[in-house]
Amino acid sequence: MASTANAKSMNRAATGQPTSVVASFIKRNVEVISISASIFVLAIIFSILNPRFASVENLENILNQAGLPLIIAVGATFVILIGSIDLSVEGVMSAAGMTFVLMTANSRGGTDYGFWAYVVAIGLAAALGFFSGVLFTKVKVPSFIVTLGMWYVGLGVATVLFGTDTMPFLTNDDLSTWASQQNLGMPNNFLLGLIVAILGALFLRFTSFGRVTLAVGNNEEIARGNGLKVNRNKVTVFVIAGAISGIAGIVATIQLGAVNPTIAAGNLFIALPAVVIGGTSLAGGKGSMLGTVLGVILLTTLTNGLTLADVSPNFKTAVSGGILILAIVITAWSQRDRLRISK
Template identity: 40%
Template sequence: MTIHTEPLKSVSDIERTTLMTLILRRIATLFGGRRWRSLAPLAVLIVLCVLIAIANPNFIELRNLVRLANSAAVPLTLAMGLTFIILMGSIDLSVEGTLSVSAMVVVLLAANDANGNDYGWWAVLAAVVAGTAMGFISGLVQTMLRIPSFMATLGMWFIGLGLSVYMLGGSAIRLNDASIRDLALHRFLGLPVAVWVAFAAFLLAAVIQYHTKLGRHILAIGGDEDVAKLSGVNVVRVRITAFALAGFFFGISGVLAAAQLGQSHAVIGDGRLFAAVTAVVVGGTALTGGEGGVVNTLIGVLIVTVLANGMILLGISPYIQQTVQGLMIIAAVALSLDRVRLRIVK
């Protein structure tokens, strides 16, 4: 939640510069301007890969790379949706709730071990629609009730989680539909189909961001909402559409997650929000909005996945992963925040 106020600008700029921000600014100038900053995530990714490969050559084995791509599939699809929201300067905390609703819908409607349904791919369609609907509601709540998105989506997170746990009856339900399971099990050109789906999601997101009016408007709103409004952008409609679009991507990742696990349960979404936010932020999309994009997020997802994979290869406890991701969020946000625009940070 950031607030722009003008009156105290000059005073706050001079006197509120603490030692910390001074050091950070020095580091930022050291790395040059915007051009260098946008290349930093890619440099981090390359350095990371080289270091891990030196420490453990197994890292660059084909089998490990396939495993890497497979574990990046769900986070990539999730992060595509989240990128649009963060580009607007908002946040969507309902990632885990929406993902679990979509996974619940697909498992309960396709062949499973709890009821007699067997709708095949209609279940997948229904799951994606359910995800889109959750996002649509988030957008409506945020714009119509006029409350900040982190609060609206915090509520939606638990509404989704409650709904899916209730429908699953608090237990794990297996997915028995062979063709949906094939998303994770069947391979095409050496990679699981889920990876290709995630890649298609990335292409779709890239087209939306760079070649459609919606993508342009989302960037404009993130850059400066007032200016966008004055330029004739229908802010409310774009916001609702963006949240629905994010829900669409969360819905797809819910299906992928259910296919990969072969079941759906109460904690299918645990830790996903965190990984997605880390990926978007580490990729270089600014939380203040208007800067970054889906290509940044692709690199961010790869950084997060490579790091997780590398930590396992190096024998570091997987439990410490969230700690590392948390520190990465702090570092990335602290280095990338465009502080000149921020008078008050809340």
């Protein structure tokens, strides 16, 4: 295949045709290019409608708002890459966020466990992910049902921990304003999201775990037939997704400076479309973290831009949904045959 392509390329060059390198680059990166173009077009339109859209303050604001969904979307990308879905994100985030705040200096008092607050919160989230993974692979319950149940388990854990006392606030001002503080010209929460995405991309590209994940998503039976440990890979993916949801839960509480059991409400349905817009196939086996990052930025830009463009709240949801469908259709057009497969 490769030699045929090279021969064709040489032939085109010899006959004066445009080099296939550009065409091949475009073909390989069609999703990334189309999302980048979409972001650019949206930015132009919104800047015309309201010049404040392009202000430094607003660009910082967009990145700040993209930070949390980006972290969630990285975990969701892993799960979607194996052709599954994780609906437990919001419940797991709530459980981790509540655990974190109650183990940190907060308005309810109690002991500040410092570093261990992070470890326990993320550990709890990873454990919930582990149970989802085991139930999914061993009991053969579809992932959307298992994780829907785990959503409520997480929410239940958060509600029990919350009890009937007042809402706990973080009492450390440095911590409660950390998310919006700047480093390297970006808000900390976006920077953290970017780091998580880069690590995710490296994992996918350079580790055997990443290659097995893509193989499982491409064709589970062939992967199993080739001796790959499919179930172990799937459980690991859910553990990673759980741990990432835990990080997101902590970031959400730091961002608000407080926590309640519904702290994560609405986040899943920003992250999942962002992953799909980013070119990750719902059928599994294909996708990239770069696409996910761009998908999150696209959706955040859209939400922010509609507000700045004075779109009435009565129409905003519908307009946002319409643009979302359009973006998904455009970016997923090239994979429409694959999307017919459902797992």
